[in-house]
Amino acid sequence: MFRSKRSNYVRRLWRNRITTSTDSEDQKSSKLDTHQSSDFERDLKAASHVFLKRLKEKQLELLLEAVESKGGAATACVLLPRGELKIGHKTLSPDILCCLLFRWPDLPNGSELRRLKHTCKFNKDSAESAGYVCCNPYHLSRLATTPESAAPPPYSEVAWDWKALQHTSKLLPIRTSSTETGNTPTSRLNHWPPSDASGVDGEAMNPWCSIAYWENRTRVGRMFPVMSDFVNIFYELPHGDGFCLGHLQTESRSENVIRTRTKIGYGLVLSKELDGVWIYNRSNYALFINSPTLDDPQSRTLTVVKVLPGFSIKAFDYTLAEILEVTRKEPDVPVGPTDPNSLRISFVKGWGGRYTRQLITSCPCWVEIILSVPSR
Secondary structure, three states: OOOOHHHHHHHHHHHOOOOHHHOOHHHHOOOOOHHHOHHHHHHHHHHHHHHHHHOOHHHHHHHHHHHHHOOOOOOOOOEEEOOOEEEOOEEEOHHHHHHHHHOOOOOOOHHHEEEOOOOOOOOOOOOOOOOEEEOOHHHEEEEOOOEEEEEOOOOOOOOOOHHHHHHHHHHOOEEEEEOOOOEEEEEEOOOOOOOOOEOHHHOEOOOOEEEEEEEOOEEEEEEEEEOOOEEEEEOOOOOOOOEEHHHOOOOOOOHHHHHHHHHHOOOEEEEEOOOEEEEEEOOOOOEEEEOHHHOOOOOOOEEEEEEOOOEEEEEEEHHHHHHHHHHHHOOOOOOOOOOOOEEEEEEOOOOOOOOOOOOHHHOOOEEEEEEOOOOO
């Protein structure tokens, strides 16, 4: 009854920590690394409790807001002093410690973490941020790189000289056209760099991509144009805006589609960055992604990548896209049926070689991301 606000924050944070017993089904399938033995977990628990008690009241308040939102709302950066914390025989930075406590108890190290630029406004080079690091665990994601399945057989078994193609792509201007946007072929040495939503003198720019939502073989609603550098695609959110799939209505839906729609939850974030198009899974279930630049360049198979909750992936790589475009111009290189400027993302349900669903049109809920080729 006489507890201080600060001590209440500590107790609430401690109750919200993630333990291995409360992992999601996908996280349970992965074994803990050796450094998270019982001895390490005991040391981590003791050190974490001391760590939280040392934080200032405002820092505790911001961290609690982030943890209790579970990524559903935009939360501020939590700035804590840089430096490493001694935990048993190991040392951890405060941002890694917060990720272990509140998101991923199986996190091996910080090398697979990626800061979410569309969410985290922390600038380590600014004078105000000197000596600090953002420790908001929902301003970070884990990198996903492992292919989930590949559709047999490969379209081509040509031995690709990848280094030579990279050299060629740097020398040749690339001309492309988009059947979706009606753009005429234009010379293009770079793909879609981040830009403001307005052009010169306030003139509106064309969308850098458009999103189509599908339920099995049926497209639902209109195409959603994207002007800003990132967009949320979700079924429901406590706060925020973007492409809300929950608002799209149709005359009839199967029970399978209805169940899958409600599992989309916070959905994903699609962001346009300097090196490519990134996807961050902010839902509680896996995403399944197919993209021309995620395919195996040696076999030209259609690869489906499973992205677990809290993970992100570069779904469209601008450099690889240019290389693939050069190869499509080579007369001796057979090319399979592929759309060079589109991504496909299925929610909850996968498709491909490891599933009974071989085609994405058999998935209950999925979106198609059609990238616009700019005129220059």
